[in-house]
Amino acid sequence: MGARENILARIRRAQGRPGGEPTAAERAAVREAIARHEVGPQPPFAHAPDRLAQFRKECDRLGTTHAQVASERDVPAEVARYLAANGLEPRLAGWGEFAGLDWAGAGIAFDNRPARGDDRTGLTGCFCAIAETGTVLLLSAPATPKVTALLPETHVCVVRTSRLVDTMEDSFALVRAEVGDPPRAVFFVSGPSRTADIEQTIVIGAHGPYRVHVILL
Amino acid sequence: MKVGLFVTCLVDLSRPGIGFAALKLLEGAGCEVVVPETQTCCGQPGYNSGGREIAKALARKVLAEFRDCDYVVAPSGSCSGQMKVATVHDLFQGEPDLPEFEALAAKWYELSQFLVEVLKVDAVPGKFEGTVTYHDSCSGLRELGVKMQPRYLLQMAGAKIAEMEGAERCCGFGGTFSIKLGEISTRMCENKCESIRATGAGAIVGGDLGCLLNIEGRLRRTGDKETKVLHFAQVIAGEG
Amino acid sequence: MQVQSMFFKQRASEKLGDELLQGNMRKAKGKFVDGRAKAVAEFGVWEEVRSHAAKVRDRALANLDAYLLEFEANATRRGAVVHWAETAEEACAIIVGIARANGVRKAAKSKSMVSEEVNLNEALEAAGVEVIETDLGEYILQLAHEPPSHIVAPAVHKSKEQVAELFVKAHGKPRLTEIPAMTREAREALRGHFLGADMGISGSNFVIAETGTTLTVTNEGNADMVTTLPRIHVVITGIEKVIGTLEDFATLIRLLPRSAIGQTVTNYLTLTTGLKMPDEADGPEQMHIVLVDAGRTKLVGGPMQEMLRCIRCGACMNHCPVYQNVGGHAYGWVYPGPMGSILTPVYVGLENAGDLPNAATFCHECAVACPVKIPLPELMRKLREQQFDRKLRPWPERLAIAAWAFAVKRPALYAFLSGIGARVAKWMGGREGLIHSLPGLDGWTKGRDMPAPAGRTFRELYRQRSLERR
Numbered sequence: 001m002g003a004r005e006n007i008l009a010r011i012r013r014a015q016g017r018p019g020g021e022p023t024a025a026e027r028a029a030v031r032e033a034i035a036r037h038e039v040g041p042q043p044p045f046a047h048a049p050d051r052l053a054q055f056r057k058e059c060d061r062l063g064t065t066h067a068q069v070a071s072e073r074d075v076p077a078e079v080a081r082y083l084a085a086n087g088l089e090p091r092l093a094g095w096g097e098f099a100g101l102d103w104a105g106a107g108i109a110f111d112n113r114p115a116r117g118d119d120r121t122g123l124t125g126c127f128c129a130i131a132e133t134g135t136v137l138l139l140s141a142p143a144t145p146k147v148t149a150l151l152p153e154t155h156v157c158v159v160r161t162s163r164l165v166d167t168m169e170d171s172f173a174l175v176r177a178e179v180g181d182p183p184r185a186v187f188f189v190s191g192p193s194r195t196a197d198i199e200q201t202i203v204i205g206a207h208g209p210y211r212v213h214v215i216l217l
Numbered sequence: 218m219k220v221g222l223f224v225t226c227l228v229d230l231s232r233p234g235i236g237f238a239a240l241k242l243l244e245g246a247g248c249e250v251v252v253p254e255t256q257t258c259c260g261q262p263g264y265n266s267g268g269r270e271i272a273k274a275l276a277r278k279v280l281a282e283f284r285d286c287d288y289v290v291a292p293s294g295s296c297s298g299q300m301k302v303a304t305v306h307d308l309f310q311g312e313p314d315l316p317e318f319e320a321l322a323a324k325w326y327e328l329s330q331f332l333v334e335v336l337k338v339d340a341v342p343g344k345f346e347g348t349v350t351y352h353d354s355c356s357g358l359r360e361l362g363v364k365m366q367p368r369y370l371l372q373m374a375g376a377k378i379a380e381m382e383g384a385e386r387c388c389g390f391g392g393t394f395s396i397k398l399g400e401i402s403t404r405m406c407e408n409k410c411e412s413i414r415a416t417g418a419g420a421i422v423g424g425d426l427g428c429l430l431n432i433e434g435r436l437r438r439t440g441d442k443e444t445k446v447l448h449f450a451q452v453i454a455g456e457g
Numbered sequence: 458m459q460v461q462s463m464f465f466k467q468r469a470s471e472k473l474g475d476e477l478l479q480g481n482m483r484k485a486k487g488k489f490v491d492g493r494a495k496a497v498a499e500f501g502v503w504e505e506v507r508s509h510a511a512k513v514r515d516r517a518l519a520n521l522d523a524y525l526l527e528f529e530a531n532a533t534r535r536g537a538v539v540h541w542a543e544t545a546e547e548a549c550a551i552i553v554g555i556a557r558a559n560g561v562r563k564a565a566k567s568k569s570m571v572s573e574e575v576n577l578n579e580a581l582e583a584a585g586v587e588v589i590e591t592d593l594g595e596y597i598l599q600l601a602h603e604p605p606s607h608i609v610a611p612a613v614h615k616s617k618e619q620v621a622e623l624f625v626k627a628h629g630k631p632r633l634t635e636i637p638a639m640t641r642e643a644r645e646a647l648r649g650h651f652l653g654a655d656m657g658i659s660g661s662n663f664v665i666a667e668t669g670t671t672l673t674v675t676n677e678g679n680a681d682m683v684t685t686l687p688r689i690h691v692v693i694t695g696i697e698k699v700i701g702t703l704e705d706f707a708t709l710i711r712l713l714p715r716s717a718i719g720q721t722v723t724n725y726l727t728l729t730t731g732l733k734m735p736d737e738a739d740g741p742e743q744m745h746i747v748l749v750d751a752g753r754t755k756l757v758g759g760p761m762q763e764m765l766r767c768i769r770c771g772a773c774m775n776h777c778p779v780y781q782n783v784g785g786h787a788y789g790w791v792y793p794g795p796m797g798s799i800l801t802p803v804y805v806g807l808e809n810a811g812d813l814p815n816a817a818t819f820c821h822e823c824a825v826a827c828p829v830k831i832p833l834p835e836l837m838r839k840l841r842e843q844q845f846d847r848k849l850r851p852w853p854e855r856l857a858i859a860a861w862a863f864a865v866k867r868p869a870l871y872a873f874l875s876g877i878g879a880r881v882a883k884w885m886g887g888r889e890g891l892i893h894s895l896p897g898l899d900g901w902t903k904g905r906d907m908p909a910p911a912g913r914t915f916r917e918l919y920r921q922r923s924l925e926r927r
């Protein structure tokens with residue numbers, strides 16, 4: 001008998017169930033329990049009357065900066081302003097969905113490709129954002145590479161306020177409704193990377209970005 | 218109202234004055250106090266050393282001794298935790314006498330809780346001038362919720378309370394732990410003593426004799442012969 | 458990791474005398490505890506979520522086999538290969554086998570306590586694979602050739618000066634004094650490893666049955682590199698980590714970072730399910746999930762099953778006054794603090810775990826802090842009961858308990874003996890009323906005096922009072 005069979009048999013023996021593997025009825029019961037998708041208690045602030053204000057508040061706590069623009073057309077100008085204000089080079093690697101905007105007009109070199117190890121700034125959109133924790137949620141797919149949010153020192157993320165949900169549970173419901181099975185990477189980003197591994201002192205910028213800037217529209 | 222006084226083995230052996238202080242407080246509040254002569258120990262040392270059967274035997278003995286009392290009161294959060302929590306949540310789970318232990322647990326009180334919550338005293342015989350700092354013993358605090366009651370009583374006696382840093386942190390006593398792992402226990406106690414010293418209070422007061430002997434032992438060993446180490450019952454009974 | 462837990466007492470003694478370590482521990486002390494307290498206070502429904510979390514963990518543990526198969530079926534459907542390992546050796550053999558079959562030269566690892574349990578790094582290195590720890594704390598310890606001393610903050614016992622020293626040796630650059638600069642230097646040193654590794658190895662805080670998902674929870678982003686960049690991703694985790702649904706994960710993740718360090722959310726949470734699509738820029742081509750038993754089934758179904766709820770947040774050790782004073786290395790195996798005092802004896806054998814079940818005053822701080830309501834002191838007491846029943850404690854201790862138990866059940870004898878004891882001890886205490894040393898109780902009297910008894914027992918005095926009153 002292999003390890004799998006031994007482990008399963010040991011569990012069943014210890015928990016007083018006969019046989020070497022779960023019965024069809026046991027499996028069905030588990031599936032049924034799963035299918036209920038029971039939602040646990042949530043903190044009161046997760047359902048704030050002003051969802052956007054809650055999102056912004058959490059962003060502030062995490063060190064995520066944010067700005068509001070009127071429409072997608074205004075994104076390049078806001079990116080240009082942000083990069084200049086932080087003394088960053090006006091060049092970025094971005095997701096294809098933003099390639100059609102007028103980057104040249106804003107003085108930015110836009111590389112329509114996944115970010116590489118040496119890119120300084122990455123521009124992404126997101127699947128949705130979560131107000132409770134100030135989080136943006138990215139789903140992996142050919143057009144939405146995760147590396148663009150991860151490798152550069154600066155991550156700029158465009159968030160449509162229509163895609164703002166209250167909680168993580170709500171974001172999962174949205175994934176189920178719109179995508180089905182979760183894709184390979186479901187990537188929750190909450191502020192710039194950090195570490196406190198040396199003397200429990202928080203340092204912003206560990207392996208991931210040093211800066212996260214959210215552009216709300 | 219017939220109140221049984223559970224003296225505790227440590228008070229019996231080492232600091233009978235605490236037992237008499239408790240007696241004075243209860244009698245002073247009009248209770249008819251009985252002190253069963255055959256009482257010895259609640260069984261916690263056995264329980265915490267893995268001797269479950271010993272603990273059960275002693276719990277049954279305590280049950281028999283206090284069966285006909287309306288209340289049982291102990292000047293210790295630790296022994297009270299043993300009789301109120303360990304018996305019903307663990308030792309007698311699934312045993313036929315569980316209901317009797319539940320009844321005992323319901324009428325069993327730590328002294329400060331009894332004075333404040335049941336007797337609702339609004340005056341105490343003791344007068345204390347000066348500042349004390351209060352150490353919250355673990356079982357009383359985390360198992361029974363003893364926190365404000367002793368402070369309230371101490372203030373009634375006129376004591377000013379200077380809270381120490383980490384009042385709720387364990388002093389390192391832990392019963393047999395203090396001997397088995399004496400070096401760690403001593404360090405934990407030293408941390409506690411540092412907090413006590415930093416308050417500048419003239420007395421360290423607590424509700425469990427084990428912790429108090431531990432703290433006193435460390436203070437004296439490190440040269441502090443001044444700071445008084447007292448049970449709150451002594452202070453509020455005016456026997457400190 | 459080699460088990461050293463039988464030497465807990467000696468190791469603790471060394472740690473208590475280690476000034477450098479004591480200084481480093483003092484710096485860390487309070488940061489975790491205060492952070493958690495604040496996060497819990499502003500949360501509002503902590504107890505409700507805690508209870509729900511315990512329930513969802515229990516639900517999966519109660520039907521562990523069926524949940525594991527559900528996970529396996531879904532993970533397999535998404536293209537992962539699920540492996541099962543009964544022992545540490547089997548787990549290592551499986552991963553070494555994957556490395557060999559794919560010609561792996563370099564593996565980048567994100568933090569995994571299970572991999573510490575099974576000594577994975579040694580096994581891979583013996584097979585010629587270079588292993589790079591990428592969590593900053595683990596990286597520091599890999600340079601120092603030391604095991605972690607905390608499950609969340611592995612290098613909590615090191616000072617920045619000690620880290621600077623290690624970095625000078627490893628990176629060959631001028632000594633740094635500031636923590637942000639050190640962090641940047643490590644980032645730069647590790648970037649190449651992420652991009653050059655053939656294999657990424659991560660743990661998984663939970664595995665989700667519903668979707669066949671594994672996941673990582675980090676602040677640094679290293680796990681995201683490890684699970685995204687190399688062509689092979691290996692997950693090593695314990696069989697007890699299975700939960701039902703994404704919603705269950707949402708509940709648990711509200712508790713985990715708050716309990717660990719007082720953070721509302723970690724910077725990165727990544728759910729990984731399946732493989733890279735043909736036209737994707739990133740993601741692994743192979744995914745292997747190794748489910749490890751290595752002692753866990755000993756807890757299943759028994760009186761200590763609750764321990765398997767553990768979500769490895771570290772709150773129990775952060776709040777433990779014993780841990781705070783001796784640090785993690787004293788415990789002598791992978792898991793320190795209260796949770797380690799339970800897991801170590803169970804996983805490596807009670808007879809090898811020495812004093813661990815006794816390394817607690819039962820102050821209950823851990824039980825109050827534990828986000829999944831594990832009754833840690835009660836479980837430690839169960840181990841003490843096993844030690845007692847199996848006569849594993851030293852004989853003088855057993856004799857003392859037996860003698861005490863004999864007397865304490867016999868009131869007349871007890872009254873007689875305690876009467877003598879009170880008098881003798883009073884005499885020993887002399888004028889000051891302090892006993893400076895007591896044979897058999899030197900654990901106490903080495904560092905403390907024993908305040909001497911008053912001389913007569915309460916029992917005697919009370920009887921006298923009753924007689925006088927009559």
Ligand code: SF4
Binds near residue numbers: 767
């Ligand atoms: S036992 Fe509880 S407190 Fe300790 S690490 Fe596990 S979940 Fe956290």
